[in-house]
Amino acid sequence: MQNDNSKIKNDKKHENSEEQKDTKDKSKEEIVHLKQKIEELENQVKRTLADYRNLENRVRNERGEWMLKANKQLLLNILPVLDTLMLANKHSQSKDQGLNLSVQQFLDTLKGEGVIRIETLGKNFDPNLMEGVVTIEGEEGKVIEELRTGYTLYDKVLRPAQVAVGSAKQNKEEKKE
Known part of the structure; x- marks a missing residue:
């Protein structure tokens, strides 16, 4: 047991x-x-x-x-x-x-x-910052005259500058045509 x-x-x-x-x-x-x-x-x-x-x-x-x-x-x-x-x-x-x-x-x-004036006079024309309104006799591609001041707001274009852009002098033969 x-x-x-x-x-x-x-x-x-x-x-x-x-x-x-x-x-x-x-x-x-x-x-x-x-x-x-x-x-x-x-x-x-x-x-x-x-x-x-x-x-x-x-x-x-x-x-x-x-x-x-x-x-x-x-x-x-x-x-x-x-x-x-x-x-x-x-x-x-x-x-x-x-x-x-x-x-x-x-x-x-x-x-x-944050608003900054866009400097244009004597500068190369930049379509990102400027609006070419007219071309006048002067150095090719340079801004000759500022017609309306442009401004940026924090590095973005607020209002483009309106400018007159220089174009090369045309010789007399081109004017006749």
Whole structure:
């Protein structure tokens, strides 16, 4: 009987050992599954955070573009006033210092807002910055006269300069034809 008891005990130990092994295997599988789930959730959080940052950047860029567009239109409406003041200053017989200071202050204010005058006189004609209105006798391809001042806004053309471009002298034979 003793032998039978010991056999039963051994069988129970063996069963317990197998149960423990099964439990350990299930626990390991569950741990692996939970680790995978954690990794998936971490990746999802990272993607969501990246999407949010991208959205913030897009909104910031769109807001900046909208402001630039609104400023551009306002500046385009103001530039003819500056043109008139500059013309009045140029043709003023009294060389009124007040008018000259007003024009300079106007230009300085625009410069502070990112508006820069396009330099044209004596430069090579650049169709990206200038609008050739007329050709006159002078050095080929050079700007001879500025008819309307052009401006850039943050390195983009706000209003192209209107210029007279030099063309080579035509000889008398070409004029007859």
